[in-house]
Amino acid sequence: MSTSLRWRLFSLLAISVLLAWIATAFFTYLDTRREISTMLDERLIHTAELVLQQLETGDNNRPRTGSLGDYTHSALQVWRDGTLLMQSNTAPSDPLGTQHTGLQNVVIHTVHYRTYSLWDARQQLNVRVAERYDLRDALAESVARHLLHPLYFAVPGLGVLIWLAVSAGLTPLSRFANEVKQRQPDKLDPLALTDTPREVLPLQNALNSLFRRLQDSLEYERRFTADAAHELRTPLAAIKTQAQVACAATDTNQRQQALDKVILGADRAAHLIDQLLVLAQLDPEHSLNEPQQIQLAALVHESIAQHAPAAIRKAVELGFTADDDGLINGDSTLLAILIRNLIDNAVRYTPSQGQVEVHILHHNNAVVLQIADSGPGIAAAELERITSRFYRVLGSGENGSGLGLSIVQRIAKLHDAQLSFTTPDNTTGLVVRVAFKAAATVQPE
Numbered sequence: 227m228s229t230s231l232r233w234r235l236f237s238l239l240a241i242s243v244l245l246a247w248i249a250t251a252f253f254t255y256l257d258t259r260r261e262i263s264t265m266l267d268e269r270l271i272h273t274a275e276l277v278l279q280q281l282e283t284g285d286n287n288r289p290r291t292g293s294l295g296d297y298t299h300s301a302l303q304v305w306r307d308g309t310l311l312m313q314s315n316t317a318p319s320d321p322l323g324t325q326h327t328g329l330q331n332v333v334i335h336t337v338h339y340r341t342y343s344l345w346d347a348r349q350q351l352n353v354r355v356a357e358r359y360d361l362r363d364a365l366a367e368s369v370a371r372h373l374l375h376p377l378y379f380a381v382p383g384l385g386v387l388i389w390l391a392v393s394a395g396l397t398p399l400s401r402f403a404n405e406v407k408q409r410q411p412d413k414l415d416p417l418a419l420t421d422t423p424r425e426v427l428p429l430q431n432a433l434n435s436l437f438r439r440l441q442d443s444l445e446y447e448r449r450f451t452a453d454a455a456h457e458l459r460t461p462l463a464a465i466k467t468q469a470q471v472a473c474a475a476t477d478t479n480q481r482q483q484a485l486d487k488v489i490l491g492a493d494r495a496a497h498l499i500d501q502l503l504v505l506a507q508l509d510p511e512h513s514l515n516e517p518q519q520i521q522l523a524a525l526v527h528e529s530i531a532q533h534a535p536a537a538i539r540k541a542v543e544l545g546f547t548a549d550d551d552g553l554i555n556g557d558s559t560l561l562a563i564l565i566r567n568l569i570d571n572a573v574r575y576t577p578s579q580g581q582v583e584v585h586i587l588h589h590n591n592a593v594v595l596q597i598a599d600s601g602p603g604i605a606a607a608e609l610e611r612i613t614s615r616f617y618r619v620l621g622s623g624e625n626g627s628g629l630g631l632s633i634v635q636r637i638a639k640l641h642d643a644q645l646s647f648t649t650p651d652n653t654t655g656l657v658v659r660v661a662f663k664a665a666a667t668v669q670p671e
Contacts, residue, residue: 231399235392240385247377255370262366266357267329270342273300274355278346281353301339305352322354332356398423406433414441465491517641519665520561522552522593523586529565530584533573541578544569548586552593554662556641564637565595567630568658572599575656592644592661600655604647634660 281304301317303310305325323330323341330341338359345352405417416434465488472484530546537544554561572582580600587594638645644661 232392232396235396236385236389239388239392243384243388244381247381251370251374251377254373255366258369258373259366262369263362266362266365267340267342270300270329270340270355270357271344273302274342274344274353277302277304277355278344278351278353281351282346301356301358303354305354306350311351317356322356325352399426402426402430414438414444462491462495465495515557517555517557520554520556520558522554522561522595522662523548524551525558525562525565526552526584526586526595529562529569532566533569537573537582540573540576540580542573542576543581544573544584545581546584549588550586552586552595552662553665554593554641555665556662560637560640564634564660567634568595568597568660571630572597572601572656572658575599575601577601588664589661591664593664595660595662596657598650598655598657600653603649603654603656 300314301322302314303317303322304312305321308325310321318334318337320334322334322339323332323343325343325345327343327345330343332339332341339356340359340362341354341356343352343354402417414437416437417430468484468487468491472481472488475481475484526546526548530544534544569582569584576582576599582597582599585594585596585598587596635645638660641662643663644659646659646661648657648659649655650657
């Protein structure tokens with residue numbers, strides 16, 4: 227189940243603000259308790275001083291006993307020479323703390339008190355003032371509740387503001403999504419939104435890159451389909467024509483010749499289809515997956531063995547020399563197709579008594595596969611076109627699909643290899659070179 231980015235941002239912001247507010251309220255509560263405790267202690271001290279001052283201005287020589295009245299929030303006792311002289315109605319029967327001057331915490335009949343004891347200048351009268359801790363705590367909690375009252379109203383309001391702010395912040399992203407959603411399948415132009423946030427720009431650039439690759443791929447498929455349909459029409463028409471001739475023939479030899487041409491046309495169509503399938507697999511988005519270290523010489527040996535019967539039938543000398551194994555990194559299947567197409571072309575277009583020489587040599591840091599034939603060669607003006615799909619040199623007298631060198635070029639590009647064609651100055655023929663980057667060899671320890 228997909229989650230909403232708006233809800234996620236709102237939840238994170240709301241929870242963060244709420245936690246910050248709670249932490250602020252908690253520390254404010256602790257600070258308030260501390261301030262209230264200090265204030266109440268000062269009130270105890272002030273009350274003791276005031277009572278003592280009143281006693282000192284009166285007739286202290288006459289002993290006075292009795293009640294000091296009802297103190298709502300505090301208890302009061304006055305002692306003289308260790309004898310309780312008077313106390314408030316809220317004071318317990320036991321002494322409020324000790325006679326030592328200062329603030330104290332005492333427990334009387336399970337009730338916690340905060341007391342203050344004060345002596346007069348002659349050390350005769352001792353005034354003790356106390357407050358119950360539960361009353362002090364109730365006062366602190368009342369203040370804390372008042373501090374939290376704004377939270378009850380501010381949090382919902384702040385939540386609404388956060389939601390509106392998140393929605394406003396995500397508006398460009400919503401426009402971005404609508405722009406992509408409303409596009410037609412065949413509209414692959416780059417997105418050009420002017421108000422795209424910096425955080426969304428990587429996504430926009432990635433989509434533009436995807437659109438560009440899709441456009442290239444679709445264009446490649448359109449051209450490939452159109453070219454394939456055009457090229458398949460010729461052998462299929464020839465097969466149909468020869469089949470019609472065979473059906474109409476009354477002579478056995480004529481019928482057999484027509485059937486032979488049907489088989490030849492079928493072979494040509496099958497070869498064309500095979501080449502088309504290979505070319506379709508080598509689309510523009512194809513890339514090498516985990517290249518392996520390959521011995522180029524071994525692949526050349528296998529291909530020469532496959533083409534040796536055809537070379538013998540044409541009386542073409544097919545030779546091979548190599549400086550070493552020709553270690554490169556690549557895909558063995560694709561490299562075998564590249565070598566097969568180059569040797570097949572060389573043998574196909576080399577006349578009887580001709581030569582095809584295959585070499586593997588080192589040049590700087592490259593392994594070069596060189597295939598030279600003694601065929602008719604190709605005019606310099608046509609060398610740049612021979613790797614185009616379905617392009618065939620006129621007047622060669624050989625049947626072909628026109629896809630071989632296009633496949634070779636694509637495989638070479640996948641291997642970051644340099645493909646070149648040259649014609650000898652003083653002789654006929656064609657020299658094809660494919661320069662691969664040499665693989666790093668591991669030195670024995």
